[in-house]
Amino acid sequence: MQENQTEQNLDTETRIRQQIAENPVLLYMKGSPKLPSCGFSAQASQALMACGKPFAYVDILQNPDIRAELPKIANWPTFPQLWVNGELIGGCDIILEMFQQGELQPLIAEASPEVDEKESN
Numbered sequence: 117m118q119e120n121q122t123e124q125n126l127d128t129e130t131r132i133r134q135q136i137a138e139n140p141v142l143l144y145m146k147g148s149p150k151l152p153s154c155g156f157s158a159q160a161s162q163a164l165m166a167c168g169k170p171f172a173y174v175d176i177l178q179n180p181d182i183r184a185e186l187p188k189i190a191n192w193p194t195f196p197q198l199w200v201n202g203e204l205i206g207g208c209d210i211i212l213e214m215f216q217q218g219e220l221q222p223l224i225a226e227a228s229p230e231v232d233e234k235e236s237n
């Protein structure tokens with residue numbers, strides 16, 4: 117995630133809370149979905165991609181301040197972390213378990229903004 121000067125001036129917790137508020141489906145991970153830097157992040161992002169909806173991600177290796185702060189805010193010590201509609205869903209184990217149970221797909225589908233939404237006249 118690119119940072120501009122304004123974002124750098126916000127403190128880390130404010131930036132994290134803003135990211136969580138602005139992105140209905142958000143994965144904090146190591147690396148990117150296309151080029152993950154860890155097997156846990158790779159598996160988590162693959163399961164999310166398999167849900168077929170766009171999602172946001174933050175590469176915590178590029179953001180050491182977020183890597184340090186988010187576990188305290190989330191009360192969750194590791195990465196990846198999946199946040200949906202402002203709530204922490206869990207890490208790799210939970211994401212894979214939910215995917216295998218068929219629970220991840222509807223969660224993501226309901227959280228994703230409707231791309232084909234039309235105003236009624």
Ligand SMILES: N[C@@H](CCC(=O)N[C@@H](CS)C(=O)NCC(=O)O)C(=O)O
Binds near residue numbers: 156
């Ligand atoms: N069992 C965990 C695996 C994730 C994990 O153990 N992550 C470690 C190694 S990538 C981690 O984030 N450690 C803290 C850090 O690297 O900042 C899960 O379900 O997500």
Ligand code: FES
Binds near residue numbers: 156
């Ligand atoms: S970076 Fe080593 S286990 Fe994730």
